[in-house]
Amino acid sequence: MTSPDQMVRAVQSYVEAFDKGDPEMVVALFAADATVEDPVGTPPHVGHEAIRAFYTKSMQTGAKLHLDGPVRVAGDTAAFAFHVGFAKPGMQVDVIDLFRFGPDGKVVSMQAFFGPTNMKGF
Amino acid sequence: MTSPDQMVRAVQSYVEAFDKGDPEMVVALFAADATVEDPVGTPPHVGHEAIRAFYTKSMQTGAKLHLDGPVRVAGDTAAFAFHVGFAKPGMQVDVIDLFRFGPDGKVVSMQAFFGPTNMKGF
Numbered sequence: 001m002t003s004p005d006q007m008v009r010a011v012q013s014y015v016e017a018f019d020k021g022d023p024e025m026v027v028a029l030f031a032a033d034a035t036v037e038d039p040v041g042t043p044p045h046v047g048h049e050a051i052r053a054f055y056t057k058s059m060q061t062g063a064k065l066h067l068d069g070p071v072r073v074a075g076d077t078a079a080f081a082f083h084v085g086f087a088k089p090g091m092q093v094d095v096i097d098l099f100r101f102g103p104d105g106k107v108v109s110m111q112a113f114f115g116p117t118n119m120k121g122f
Numbered sequence: 123m124t125s126p127d128q129m130v131r132a133v134q135s136y137v138e139a140f141d142k143g144d145p146e147m148v149v150a151l152f153a154a155d156a157t158v159e160d161p162v163g164t165p166p167h168v169g170h171e172a173i174r175a176f177y178t179k180s181m182q183t184g185a186k187l188h189l190d191g192p193v194r195v196a197g198d199t200a201a202f203a204f205h206v207g208f209a210k211p212g213m214q215v216d217v218i219d220l221f222r223f224g225p226d227g228k229v230v231s232m233q234a235f236f237g238p239t240n241m242k243g244f
Contacts, residue, residue, distance in 0.1 A: 041197035075163035
């Protein structure tokens, strides 16, 4: 089983990848057949190719992630609150993500919780 | 469908119920056959009677909830980060909860994400 420390490090790498604008660094965190549902309620991106395309596009917006408080770890899942900042001051999205991990430490499913009420300054 | 405003108010009522030490106020937020998995990975409490017993016991610890940042709303689900404080200074648990709502505005499933790494001062 993936340890809490490994899960926290994966979340930190995810945030760092956005800072660097490095989609490959994100793709490397996911299992080959992982699913990304961002936001929850939209069709999931399935597998490395779709995940790479999604994060490449996301990073092109200039989005930077800022963790709000500690990563919560329960069983095989990490939950974390963060806000997304952009070049435009005051533009922000508040999000909570869930990362579920497989036994090899790769993320097998990601869900992002946010909606219109969590988007400011657009 | 439950509106984002209704979901945010339900979360606020949940926090307020802990402040008052009022388990019935929490039970009233849940559907009759709702499930409460707290923390994730433990057997769920199912239905009003089990949920009442669980929250009565939880509130007897003197636990008070403090929201950390805005409630995130995606589709039928509210996600929120908070910390639990106790009478003993420095004792704290950092948690993220998910509340999934039915069409009548009642919570049909609750999941609490935290683990040993999120408990301080015990």
